[in-house]
Amino acid sequence: MKPLRKAVFPVGGLGTRFLPATKAMPKEMLPIVDRPLIQYAVDEAIEAGIEQMIFVTGRGKSAIEDHFDIAYELESTMRARGKSLDILDQTRLKPGAVAYVRQQEPMGLGHAVWCARDIIGDEPFAIFLADELMIGQPGCMKAMVEAYNRTGGNIVCGYEVPASETDRYGIISPGAVDGALVEVLGLVEKPPLGTAKSNLMIPGRYILQPEVMRVLETQEKGAGGEIQLTDAMAQLIGRQPFHAYRFAGRRFDCGDKAGYIQANLALALVREDIGPQVRDFAVKLLAER
Template identity: 45%
Template sequence: MATIQKAIIPAAGWGTRFLPATKAQPKEMLPIVDKPAIQFIVEEAVNAGVEDILIITGKNKRAIEDHFDRSLELEDLLREKDKGELLALVERIADLADIHYIRQKEQLGLGHAVYCARKFIGQEPFAVLLGDDIIVNTPSCLEQMLAVYEEVKAPIVAVQEVPREEVNRYGVIAPLEIDGPLIQVKDLVEKPQPAEAPSNLAVIGRYLLVPEIFPLLEMVQPGAGGEIQLTDALRLLASQDLVYAYRFQGKRYDIGDKLGFLQATVEFALARPDLAGPFREYLAGIISSALGNLQIAATKE
């Protein structure tokens, strides 16, 4: 049994970068091929041994609850049509874990979303998984972090090196000492300008936290973007106690970004035995056509 049994998945954002698709549909329900993005996150938590998941929702997020609920009419239809594989698929979704929901009534930032979970968490350590980051690896990013937590029994944030010019999109750590994948955190800064960033080690959407974070979240003032930043509370925590960063193994897809979403869709499709062959042929045709057009254009010049 994993030491950490509870996880929080914040899913209350407006998803403005994907408008108009997210005008009436949660961005977390946008599919990577045929699976909603948030299901990848839930499955990562479940496969790592987490038993209770709290999804922080907002307005227009009912589709998330419906997805992880039973759909008796659909199940009956699939049963009648003898579609056993699809029936097992939808039944499995409803049985993944004990999933709970609470609304973030105001969009006050990630820190505030985590703070909304304080009663659900109680006095236990817990995980936070952000839906914009899908990380592919065996063992998963969360499993790697849980193994490290067993050794250090202290908060851990996942980090990854990013280009210096992109650090203003992330929380960034100031490392005390870099010696292997586990790094003690001296400080953290939310969305620093490249010239002012203490490193290029960016916090990626996986955290293992302790309940001591909640009074700190209550204390912090709105920071970057006028929001309550989880990074600012972690900064306070790091000044009082040990906080670690972990450079995980795996490929990360930033599906909160349109290009990252497209990259994930293409690469996940190519990894599917039922799609890889014909899809690869289709992509090869596109590339061949594009190269042909370039040659024609070069000839005309």
């Protein structure tokens, strides 16, 4: 069983749900308090021991590259003014630890992942969807890697949602349960209400074997007229071990406006520097409604 060293971050989407904010700024650069969404995902990957970050970008996504690059003018000015550069440490990735691939047109998550095939090679890899903010101790991917080191094969994150929402997500058909690990017998992308085999959805965290790339090579378009990663993963079930890790932390859908606001509020409230002020304001605001 090969160790997990690489992670793919599909960041080439258009972010249409957040227009006009995302007209000129990638949705992955939207801040949660004072860190962009993509930084949370990269920090989660580093915590899990990932060594190489592969960003599948698109037109207008240069801000992501700039964020993880050296900002000479900014750093020079801060030094001249006697300011610490420690706050920028989290944005500095080691040489060779980052790669960028261009997805020329948005053809679905499966296609975005396939664009990274040459860098992935014959190794297992993780996938992070940055607009899915996963908060927990340990981090979601670290817990998944620990499970992967026991089971091998493929592991997706599983997160419980209300039955009324199962038609919005890729849903797991469960088998045997072993603590937080659930055997995956099938995957269905956005099943019609009332037909889902469980309420476990896949919230944008995956550990997959490289064979999925060969499936994606000839994968036809699925739901929404896009090449769906869920359809390709479903073909690996029965051929390789396939499990879901049931994540018990908190999930925020930051591609949704309400979810984005909720994430900002939740993370601001637990901050020692601003939490009390935000809490007082929230209480006062709610009292006025």
